[in-house]
Amino acid sequence: MSGAAATSMTTTIRAVRGMNDILPDDVHLWQRLEGAVGGWLASYGYREIRMPVLERTELFVRSIGEVTDIVEKEMYTFVDALSEESLTLRPEGTASCVRAAIEHNLLHGGPRRLWYGGAMFRHERPQKGRYRQFHQFGVEALGYTGPDIDIEHIVMCARLWRLLGIEGLELELNTLGSAEARARYRTRLVGYLEAHAGALDEDSRRRLTRNPLRVLDSKNPAMQALLEDAPRLLDDLDTDSVAHFDAVRAGLTLAGVPYRINPRLVRGLDYYNRTVFEWTTDRLGAQGTVCAGGRYDGLIEQIGGKPAPACGYAMGVERVIELMKEGPALAAAIPDVYVVRNGERAQAYAQTLAERLRDAGFSVVLHCGGGSFKSQMRKADASGARYAMVIGDDEADAQALTLKSLRVAQAQARVTLAEALDRLRADS
Helix, strand or coil, X not given: CXXXXXXXHHCCCCCCCCCCXXXXXXXXXHHHHHHHHHHHHHCCCCEECCCCCEEEHHHHXXXXXXXXXXXXXHCCEEECCCCCCEEEXXXXXXXXXXXXXXXXXXXXXXXXXXXXXXXXXCCCCCECCEXXXXXXXXXXXXXXXXXXXXXXXXXXXHHXXXXXXXXXXXXXXXXXCCHHHHHHHHHHHHHHHHHCHHHCCHHHHHHHHHCHHHHHHCCCHHHXXXXXXCCCHHHHCCHHHHHHHHHHHHHHHHHCCCCEECCCCCCCCCCCEEEEEEEECCCCCCCCEEEEEXXXXXXXXXXXXXXCCEEEEEEEHHHHHHHHHHCCCCXXXXXXXXXXXXXXXXXXXXXXXXXXXXXXCCCXXXXXXXXXXXXXXXXXXXXXXXXXXXXXXXXXXXXXXXXXXXXCCCCCEEECHHHHXXXXXXXX
């Protein structure tokens, strides 16, 4: 074997950059969030849908927009060797959800409230809160036309933050109006930006010719003064869009949800119209958007379905988890009992007792791997369990066990399984 080959075989294999392992010390936070999300969405009448992570590339080009950063630079796209189709790992969930609703005729019986969760993929520079494989929960209301569903989406987010103990998120709100309003505004904006072309950075000059509204989304500090003085889309709105936006604002005020109008909020996806919103924070560095969405009334037809209005949003799970860590301490799940065993006859007996305890609804860690009673007791204490159940050959012969409290001062006692269960239930 050559030296290079030997070195290659012994090199440590690491995860792909920007695609992270979720370790046991953090998994309980994910489980807490997942459990809260399921109940929260059910309380609003939303039903779960699960879509594949791999879709035809055309779906995202047609929905997100061919001249967006996502399609131009960030998608994981490849040609399938068998079908010779261009396929893409999903960079977001709305297009997949709408595609599934069209394909399976889900709107035949009327509007649908749907939600999903899972991994998304974008090829971008990893940093805190921005990864190449990231996770989202998405909420989509398909077939609903009025401002009431826009209001519901924002109000339900406010409820989730309370459920999770997350404080300090700020709601930014805007409207993109109709396609006709955006066309009028686009003309005025391009004229303004062309008049200040010397002040535009390279990215903004590129966007100016292809997607000028995205210039407003620039995070370059040197561009901010210029953008503050740019024309406002709000001045070009049609009457219906103004009425819709006024109704959304009134509904949020009635619900007691504070917000700030951000006339430069345009979102990074081409399919949005009318209401757009973002929940933001200054506690995650550059990645300040925690949850975002809005109305996308033309997308269903754009993908190939019958025209129907729609509204939705998605939240970044990793970002929500980071904010949860700042709140009240959330302890990882700990076992009720740690079973310590030593002796030939004790091995099988302890296994049987552990299963009986689980049958009764208790969580049990059965020590494996040998070791002295003393070393096993150290591991029992470190596990956080309330009790150690000590099994030796004597206990096995007597069909009994020794129960020792690990958290309060109590004398250990040899008891029957029934007596042990009574004590565990009394302490639950």
